[in-house]
Amino acid sequence: MSNPIFLALDVPQIEAAKELAGKVKGHVGGLKLGLEFFCAHGHHGVHEIAQLGMPIFLDLKLHDIPNTVAGAMQAIHVLEPAIVTIHAGGGRAMMEDAKAAAGENTKVVAVTMLTSLDDRDLSATGVQGSAHDQVMRLAELAERSGLDGIVCSGHEVGAVHKQWKHGYFVVPGLRLAGNSVGDQKRVVTPRQARDDGASVLVIGREISRAEDPLAAARMIEATL
Numbered sequence: 001m002s003n004p005i006f007l008a009l010d011v012p013q014i015e016a017a018k019e020l021a022g023k024v025k026g027h028v029g030g031l032k033l034g035l036e037f038f039c040a041h042g043h044h045g046v047h048e049i050a051q052l053g054m055p056i057f058l059d060l061k062l063h064d065i066p067n068t069v070a071g072a073m074q075a076i077h078v079l080e081p082a083i084v085t086i087h088a089g090g091g092r093a094m095m096e097d098a099k100a101a102a103g104e105n106t107k108v109v110a111v112t113m114l115t116s117l118d119d120r121d122l123s124a125t126g127v128q129g130s131a132h133d134q135v136m137r138l139a140e141l142a143e144r145s146g147l148d149g150i151v152c153s154g155h156e157v158g159a160v161h162k163q164w165k166h167g168y169f170v171v172p173g174l175r176l177a178g179n180s181v182g183d184q185k186r187v188v189t190p191r192q193a194r195d196d197g198a199s200v201l202v203i204g205r206e207i208s209r210a211e212d213p214l215a216a217a218r219m220i221e222a223t224l
């Protein structure tokens with residue numbers, strides 16, 4: 001089984017990102033480049049990181065009208081990302097058009113409810129019900145829209161996996177027991193997420209902010 005860990009390279013400098021990725025090479029299965037990195041370095045930055053030879057997860061969380069999101073997907077086609085994120089809240093037509101515009105080797109996954117939000121945050125946006133209900137609802141919509149999978153927290157991945165047998169499930173918000181959660185609210189351990197059916201484990205600060213990132217990556221790998 002391939003290593004499910006994707007390291008979130010949430011740093012604005014290319015050299016720092018390369019150095020961090022180089023340190024943990026062989027102990028993570030891929031690299032995630034998000035808004036911070038992409039806004040700073042765009043295609044050039046992605047090419048630089050892709051040279052390290054690991055699968056690239058382009059976490060752009062696209063959310064706009066269908067035509068605009070499809071155009072953005074076409075514009076990143078050339079980068080051949082293994083995974084791209086869009087927001088499920090953009091609705092069915094947006095998700096369908098995003099998938100149609102993506103390269104055939106790119107998995108398009110929809111963010112359901114960010115792991116930094118809890119039930120109270122959801123209610124403050126005017127949405128009724130729990131985080132669990134919201135994730136299940138949006139997962140069903142993403143499946144019907146023809147996407148490859150979703151992004152959700154480890155609190156929901158077990159239930160989503162039962163409902164969507166062959167889905168591809170990306171789980172961030174992962175912490176080792178007792179570690180600081182920071183801005184995350186729906187958190188589980190990497191092992192728990194894996195056992196409950198996560199396909200990809202997104203890990204950022206547990207590795208990137210560790211005194212010894214290689215030791216941290218190896219330790220997390222060993223828990224799986």
Ligand SMILES: O=C(O)c1cc(=O)[nH]c(=O)n1[C@@H]1O[C@H](COP(=O)(O)O)[C@@H](O)[C@H]1O
Pocket residue numbers: 008010034059085111113114115116151152172173174184202203204205206
């Ligand atoms: O799409 C994501 O990757 C994502 C979705 C989500 O709901 N929560 C979430 O934390 N993420 C990303 O996962 C990473 C988590 O970082 P750490 O909390 O440092 O492990 C960040 O790069 C976030 O942008």
